[in-house]
Amino acid sequence: MRSSSGKIVVFTALPLEYRAVRARVLDLQRIDHEAGTIFERGRIGSDWEVYLAQVGQGNQGAAILTERAIRMIGPDAVFFTGIAGGMKHDMALGDVVVATRVFAYHGGKQEDTFKTRPEMWPASHRLEQAARFAVLDPHWAQALLPAGRDAPEVHFKPIAAGEVVVNAQASTLQELLDEHYNGVAAIETEGAGFVGAASMADQVPALVIRGISDRADGSKQHTDDGGFQLIAADNAAALTIAVIKALPSPGAVEAELPSSRSDTVDTPRITSALFGQQLKEPLSVAWRRKLLPLGSSDSATMEVHLLSEDSLRLPMRQMNQLKDNLVSLGRSEAFFTATEEVSSVLEADFAAAYVRDPRHSRSVGLVITRSGQRSCWESLPRSSSLHIPVLDPEHTQERVADLLRLLLRFHDVPRTRFAPAMAIDPAEILTVMSLDAARVSNSAVLARSGRGGPVQILPDEVWDAATIGAAVPTIAEELSLRLMHHFRSPHDLQQF
Structure with missing residues (x-):
């Protein structure tokens, strides 16, 4: 450093x-x-x-x-x-x-x-x-x-x-x-x-x-x-x-960083940034598939969530306002482009703003639930030569960090703690490689042998919002590494 x-x-x-x-x-x-x-x-x-x-x-x-x-x-x-x-x-x-x-x-x-x-x-x-x-x-x-x-x-x-x-x-x-x-x-x-x-x-x-x-x-x-x-x-x-x-x-x-000596024990701030409080059992997640059912043309999509540890119940009046705020937040942060039409919905348990564009294999969205869960998702990038979604470990980590920062900007919930979660869904048709390599490659290995079902990282650790904000890169790295573990594939994978 x-x-x-x-x-x-x-x-x-x-x-x-x-x-x-x-x-x-x-x-x-x-x-x-x-x-x-x-x-x-x-x-x-x-x-x-x-x-x-x-x-x-x-x-x-x-x-x-x-x-x-x-x-x-x-x-x-x-x-x-x-x-x-x-x-x-x-x-x-x-x-x-x-x-x-x-x-x-x-x-x-x-x-x-x-x-x-x-x-x-x-x-x-x-x-x-x-x-x-x-x-x-x-x-x-x-x-x-x-x-x-x-x-x-x-x-x-x-x-x-x-x-x-x-x-x-x-x-x-x-x-x-x-x-x-x-x-x-x-x-x-x-x-x-x-x-x-x-x-x-x-x-x-x-x-x-x-x-x-x-x-x-x-x-x-x-x-x-x-x-x-x-x-x-x-x-x-x-x-x-x-x-x-x-x-x-x-x-x-620098004073907060741990010493290289193995006997250093007084590092509470670094510990809180690297290790959240472990929950006895993961919090229940409203995954994207549950909130907005997948379309037949949806390709591999990464979703990131922050779940409130507290038992919140946002009033419908506030939810109606948040529905409009999701659209303006997405545009201001360039999550939604200036030219695309954004759909917004208010249901009994959540408000959402999203874009689903099958022509360009693009699906992005923002959601907040009445229980305080904040969620967003975006399609994995595609290679123009391979025509399938590409899961690039480095790019994934960077995007998880960006999406966590976006979720922290939703709206203020005083003194609550959040548990992060993420998923790839659907996760059958994609390849794991760098985007640079995918641009020049004519073939790829299909990850997970084309097996069905989403890959999900459950919310089993909680941090306060300030700690998440200060340690976004570290938390994004941890989530990404846990995600990539599910894509460590055997040798007999299907070639694409």
């Missing part, structure tokens, strides 16, 4: 964004990079040494200077803060968006129609969790914003980053965004270069925080004249500082 440096870098594009951050950092001193980039070094509280830099507008400059700063400074985390155009009518000017994902929306292929091929980077889980924790305090902005200004509303949603400043209600670009990126909350011109560079630089944690200064609909001149650029930059800078203050002190994470 990377050792802590106690350093953080905060980037901005525009002078007013830079000044908004600069005003909240103490003891600034100028530091010059040999290539000419000027940083200012200061401190936030007694824990963090903070470096500030302006990168100018555009993803290319953001990428170059991010990589340069990481090499020069070796920070524990990097932030990009500033203003953006809002893409959602339910957000007010001055609201702040913490980017859960950043889409580089200009990627694509031009044929008779433009086919999008976007790149996407998720937010650092550690930094996103710090942001969520920071705004739990209703007074988080009190000491960071001018007296009399209310704390802005903070949204945790995806954003899009390209090379064009969008300021038109009707344009070809606006149509592209509406059709393919309907879930994004804001649009800007540096985030993709920033997070892409951080991702390649040894996976340095990165987070984009943007204040909404205009609505990207042709009214920019009017809102700029109204002072909303300054307000939005100020609000985004304030939240960035609040997030940094919410991070564990430098070295705290």
